[in-house]
Amino acid sequence: MKPHIESITFHGYEALRLNGPRGAQAVVSHFGGQVLSWTPSDGRERLYLSERAIFDGREPIRGGIPVCFPQFSSQGGLPKHGFVRCKPWQVTAQRCGDDYALVTLLTEDDAATHALWSHSFELELTVMLEADTLDLELGLSNTGEEALTFTGALHTYLQVDAIENVRLSGLCGTNYRDSANGGREGREAAEILTFAGETDRIFLGASRPLSLNDGAGQLGIAQDGFTDVVVWNPWADKGAALADLPPDGWRRMLCVEAAVAGAPLTVRPGEEWYGRQKLMAD
Numbered sequence: 001m002k003p004h005i006e007s008i009t010f011h012g013y014e015a016l017r018l019n020g021p022r023g024a025q026a027v028v029s030h031f032g033g034q035v036l037s038w039t040p041s042d043g044r045e046r047l048y049l050s051e052r053a054i055f056d057g058r059e060p061i062r063g064g065i066p067v068c069f070p071q072f073s074s075q076g077g078l079p080k081h082g083f084v085r086c087k088p089w090q091v092t093a094q095r096c097g098d099d100y101a102l103v104t105l106l107t108e109d110d111a112a113t114h115a116l117w118s119h120s121f122e123l124e125l126t127v128m129l130e131a132d133t134l135d136l137e138l139g140l141s142n143t144g145e146e147a148l149t150f151t152g153a154l155h156t157y158l159q160v161d162a163i164e165n166v167r168l169s170g171l172c173g174t175n176y177r178d179s180a181n182g183g184r185e186g187r188e189a190a191e192i193l194t195f196a197g198e199t200d201r202i203f204l205g206a207s208r209p210l211s212l213n214d215g216a217g218q219l220g221i222a223q224d225g226f227t228d229v230v231v232w233n234p235w236a237d238k239g240a241a242l243a244d245l246p247p248d249g250w251r252r253m254l255c256v257e258a259a260v261a262g263a264p265l266t267v268r269p270g271e272e273w274y275g276r277q278k279l280m281a282d
Contacts, residue, residue, distance in 0.1 A: 033089035040281035048253035070150035120144030153259035170210035225275035230257040
């Protein structure tokens with residue numbers, strides 16, 4: 001069957017299912033402009049979506065690839081991770097070729113965002129699915145008359161077989177800020193990162209491709225435009241405090257996020273910014 005896109009209902013939300021070559025699939029929700037599932041041609045789900053995720057049209061969805069904007073985490077006075085992950089997005093384009101399916105969604109400022117943040121903007125997410133690749137591009141346009149400053153991320157939840165078996169390479173020599181340890185700064189010395197406790201690090205200026213292996217498969221991760229990489233797993237104690245995460249959920253996920261988190265970026269009136277994350281199943 002040729003690549004095609006269909007409208008579906010996913011946990012009660014309007015969504016699009018991208019059907020790519022060789023059986024690859026992805027699901028993108030209109031709520032939050034959020035990718036909620038990605039299965040490459042091998043049939044293995046690569047994104048973690050919590051069984052306890054809340055789908056009530058108000059709360060953020062735990063899992064998939066949330067879009068964080070215009071604030072990363074709690075780095076400011078806005079709701080945690082900003083507000084666009086809880087906004088409706090509109091589909092502005094969709095098309096397919098022999099080897100891909102692509103959709104673009106858009107959200108913009110409105111009265112609700114102005115009550116929190118005074119700036120005018122358009123935020124566009126393009127998702128392209130190929131047989132073994134998921135490519136996301138986030139584009140920001142400053143449509144107002146004042147410069148805007150933002151932080152943000154593609155908060156990618158990767159599904160792993162068991163977190164204790166995960167090996168992540170490509171960050172050796174990168175400076176980091178350890179949010180799980182009071183913001184302590186350091187330089188990553190390990191060629192391969194392993195996980196044995198809570199991890200919450202902003203790797204500053206990370207630009208090299210990453211490779212993740214969980215013993216069951218390998219995933220390549222690349223990014224462009226984003227300044228940093230965030231690696232997060234809450235581990236058992238903090239995971240237990242998250243009502244929308246099951247007791248063993250922390251063992252089956254690792255967030256590897258393309259982010260602007262170390263320092264904000266400024267976009268002048270009429271200008272644009274683009275950031276990209278590419279996931280490659282091996």
